[in-house]
Amino acid sequence: MIPLAHPHTASPTADGEPSIAIVGASITGPTLALLLRQAGLTNVTVLDASPYLHAQAGGVIGLEHAALDVLDSVGVPQHEFVPFTSERVVAVKVADRCDAGHTHTFYPGRSTAWHLINTALLQRLPEGWLRLGSRVQGLATDVDGRAQLQIADADPLSADLVVFADGRRSTGRRLLDPGRKLRYGGYVAWRGQSPTVLPDLHDYTRLELPGAGLHLFPILQRDGAVVTDWTFYLNHSEQEFRTLLDADPVRRTYVLPHQIPAQARRHITDHARQLLPSQASAIIEATPSWSAAPIVDIAPPERMIYPIGHRAHAVLLGDALAPVRPNTARGANNGIEQATSLAATLRQHLRYGADLPVALEGWQRRNLPAVYDALELGPKLGATLGLGHHPVSP
Numbered sequence: 001m002i003p004l005a006h007p008h009t010a011s012p013t014a015d016g017e018p019s020i021a022i023v024g025a026s027i028t029g030p031t032l033a034l035l036l037r038q039a040g041l042t043n044v045t046v047l048d049a050s051p052y053l054h055a056q057a058g059g060v061i062g063l064e065h066a067a068l069d070v071l072d073s074v075g076v077p078q079h080e081f082v083p084f085t086s087e088r089v090v091a092v093k094v095a096d097r098c099d100a101g102h103t104h105t106f107y108p109g110r111s112t113a114w115h116l117i118n119t120a121l122l123q124r125l126p127e128g129w130l131r132l133g134s135r136v137q138g139l140a141t142d143v144d145g146r147a148q149l150q151i152a153d154a155d156p157l158s159a160d161l162v163v164f165a166d167g168r169r170s171t172g173r174r175l176l177d178p179g180r181k182l183r184y185g186g187y188v189a190w191r192g193q194s195p196t197v198l199p200d201l202h203d204y205t206r207l208e209l210p211g212a213g214l215h216l217f218p219i220l221q222r223d224g225a226v227v228t229d230w231t232f233y234l235n236h237s238e239q240e241f242r243t244l245l246d247a248d249p250v251r252r253t254y255v256l257p258h259q260i261p262a263q264a265r266r267h268i269t270d271h272a273r274q275l276l277p278s279q280a281s282a283i284i285e286a287t288p289s290w291s292a293a294p295i296v297d298i299a300p301p302e303r304m305i306y307p308i309g310h311r312a313h314a315v316l317l318g319d320a321l322a323p324v325r326p327n328t329a330r331g332a333n334n335g336i337e338q339a340t341s342l343a344a345t346l347r348q349h350l351r352y353g354a355d356l357p358v359a360l361e362g363w364q365r366r367n368l369p370a371v372y373d374a375l376e377l378g379p380k381l382g383a384t385l386g387l388g389h390h391p392v393s394p
């Protein structure tokens, strides 16, 4: 059990409903906001640095049934963000650029795309809750002992509870837990959406070969067109990453299309041609705009809650708490599960006067083991696929 520094000092119920500031409007943050609305909380603000949101992490994202059910319960029905309902995962062994045998398994959930789920969530936020273009830079306490967020080019915002759901390069984590730094995991997820659609691509399909892997799934774009979403995992040394992208993999954890030089594209396309069946490499080649995410690891967190001043708290959620490797397909699922039980904790506090620090401590104790499991699983799965550095110890 991780004791809180001031277990009985926060008393938001004395002032009525606690005010909550959520930093990050991708998946974890807006899911929490909708759960809080359902729990009866009305004083909620969701901040995001980007004026226009775009996927920082996954494109296609697998959500397990528990996470799908949570979204359903807050009024985000599955049909809105799951256009293709196959639960089958086809794994294709590739040898000498040929299909050397298939196996298939079933995923206990459905695949969605980041833009579909993000749009469905943000559309449902109550008016006035979302503040885009608000980059949080610092955290202090105000004169009343509440947490105070410092926001670039805007007035500070005070809250009883600050929730950092601000992703892999979390400002919250840097402020609250500065010792836990990201480490490059040794491979990169190159990503894109190709206009080339294979007529027989209905299932989540993984082409597997040592040191690389291509994942394919059809998705629906905002304009209604079906495209092939692909992720090409490829091993790169840190030096190679720097040479290809002129950046540090733990600082540029999301590489935007304009940050990918033509020569890096050529290099990756050459690899695709050498490694993959021609139909698969053609999908990559036909893609006009690419992005990339270097895979990063982090030491397991010891806590999720931090007392701020004498009456407030800050918490870390989702990728802000711990980015896990995409092979685990757990990042978004973890964020949604943590948000769900945090909202339940706040509901108990609001409705029945549960002691908030004690309830938060219970929430933390229940959630940390799942994070440890996912952090441990990532490098293990990477090793079986020949991807990245492994095993990774804290």
Ligand SMILES: Cc1cc2nc3c(=O)[nH]c(=O)nc-3n(C[C@H](O)[C@H](O)[C@H](O)COP(=O)(O)OP(=O)(O)OC[C@H]3O[C@@H](n4cnc5c(N)ncnc54)[C@H](O)[C@@H]3O)c2cc1C
Pocket: 023, 024, 025, 026, 027, 028, 029, 047, 048, 049, 050, 053, 056, 057, 058, 059, 060, 061, 062, 063, 134, 135, 136, 137, 165, 166, 167, 168, 169, 170, 171, 189, 231, 293, 317, 318, 319, 320, 326, 328, 329, 330, 331, 332, 333, 334, 335
């Ligand atoms: C290739 C790939 C495939 C994946 N597949 C899966 C999968 O199948 N299943 C799964 O569960 N997960 C998957 N993931 C992981 C999943 O995408 C992430 O775990 C998930 O997006 C994390 O959501 P989040 O809301 O916590 O953070 P993010 O999506 O990273 O969002 C953070 C938000 O915070 C904002 N922000 C950042 N800093 C600030 C600041 N200072 N002030 C204000 N706002 C800020 C950003 O603009 C962003 O909108 C995959 C990831 C990758 C890379």
